[in-house]
Amino acid sequence: MNRKIQLTRSEIDAIDNEILLLLNNRMKKALELSGMKKKAGVFIYKPEREKQILWRLEKLNRGPLSKAALRNVFYEILSASRSLQKNLTIAYLGPESTFTHQAAVRNFGKYSGYIPCISTRDVFSLVEKGSADYGVVPIENSTGGVVNHTLDMFLESDLKIASEIVLEISQFLLSAEENISRIKRIYSHPSAFPQCRQWLAENLPRAELRECASTSLAAQKAFRDKGSAAIASELAAKTYGLNILAKNIEDSKKNYTRFLVLGKNLSEASGRDKTSIMFGVKDRIGVLHDMLVPFKKNRINLTKIESRPSKRKPWEYFFFVDFMGHQEDPKVSHALKALERHCTELKILGSYPVSHA
Numbered sequence: 001m002n003r004k005i006q007l008t009r010s011e012i013d014a015i016d017n018e019i020l021l022l023l024n025n026r027m028k029k030a031l032e033l034s035g036m037k038k039k040a041g042v043f044i045y046k047p048e049r050e051k052q053i054l055w056r057l058e059k060l061n062r063g064p065l066s067k068a069a070l071r072n073v074f075y076e077i078l079s080a081s082r083s084l085q086k087n088l089t090i091a092y093l094g095p096e097s098t099f100t101h102q103a104a105v106r107n108f109g110k111y112s113g114y115i116p117c118i119s120t121r122d123v124f125s126l127v128e129k130g131s132a133d134y135g136v137v138p139i140e141n142s143t144g145g146v147v148n149h150t151l152d153m154f155l156e157s158d159l160k161i162a163s164e165i166v167l168e169i170s171q172f173l174l175s176a177e178e179n180i181s182r183i184k185r186i187y188s189h190p191s192a193f194p195q196c197r198q199w200l201a202e203n204l205p206r207a208e209l210r211e212c213a214s215t216s217l218a219a220q221k222a223f224r225d226k227g228s229a230a231i232a233s234e235l236a237a238k239t240y241g242l243n244i245l246a247k248n249i250e251d252s253k254k255n256y257t258r259f260l261v262l263g264k265n266l267s268e269a270s271g272r273d274k275t276s277i278m279f280g281v282k283d284r285i286g287v288l289h290d291m292l293v294p295f296k297k298n299r300i301n302l303t304k305i306e307s308r309p310s311k312r313k314p315w316e317y318f319f320f321v322d323f324m325g326h327q328e329d330p331k332v333s334h335a336l337k338a339l340e341r342h343c344t345e346l347k348i349l350g351s352y353p354v355s356h357a
Helices: 003-040 047-060 067-085 099-108 120-129 148-156 197-203 215-224 234-240 287-297 330-340
Strands: 089-093 113-117 134-141 160-168 172-175 185-188 208-211 228-232 243-246 256-263 273-280 302-309 317-324 345-353
Touching (some): 047 345, 067 099, 089 120, 099 134, 099 256, 120 134, 120 256, 148 317, 234 243, 287 317
Parallel strands (some): 089 134, 185 208
Antiparallel strands (some): 134 256, 172 228, 172 243, 273 345
């Protein structure tokens, strides 16, 4: 073997030995921290702290390791550290291989336990009952828009948003068939069809579109139903033994879905935070304008506003608002106090560190 190659490999081995020693030293410190957290009554999962670690390392990183690769390495290091303190259980909108499952694993790592749920309501329920430590649900897609059922659950639940996850989404057409010309039906989650509207119109304009509770369930149906296909992830093709008939069929090549991490505790300020609230108002002229004035006065950037029927009275609505800043920030606190004076109901859903794909 080439002597230079042997020498370089020996150098790599020596570096690996150092990494191993440092990793174990880190884990020992994590165990020390665990005891301190228990005495102080602090939660094991601290998304604001984990984000601060990643942001700091990204700033220090000079390459050639990419930011994405750096994040992936440290997601698993953080997950291994957490597992020494407590094995977290995560409920997610399943079954396995859904995009929500992938988002949950990316956030919590391979050392957590995962419970697939057939509905968003079940995810909320398991966390509320304490059967799961946290839950992960989709909230909006950059192409298909908001997931209304997730918003509606906040009308009933007191769970908090502990963190958010933003995942780049690539849609695949999967089938047990080998030729796209044989496809008569397409199964998928309701939010997936709008993401692929143009592609479907151009390539399968006569196909019947059938909605499913998840993309993974759609893949299972496509496996059993002759002449059908599913819009789902590449991972679903491997999991359920399907052929990939078409890749990256989403209309926008910048297609992202945002997921929420649900828990019972509020996250502390990280320095780069977002707050989500919901509020109800009495029906009168100019009421929505008046509700938004406190945000303008305090120079707070709104990132999303949605309305949903209250389901209590006809034509009564609740508004969901996301904005930049943490609820403990003085200007945010002032805005919320001014807003509350005019609300029939105001609920802070959570302040949490922002996430990027």
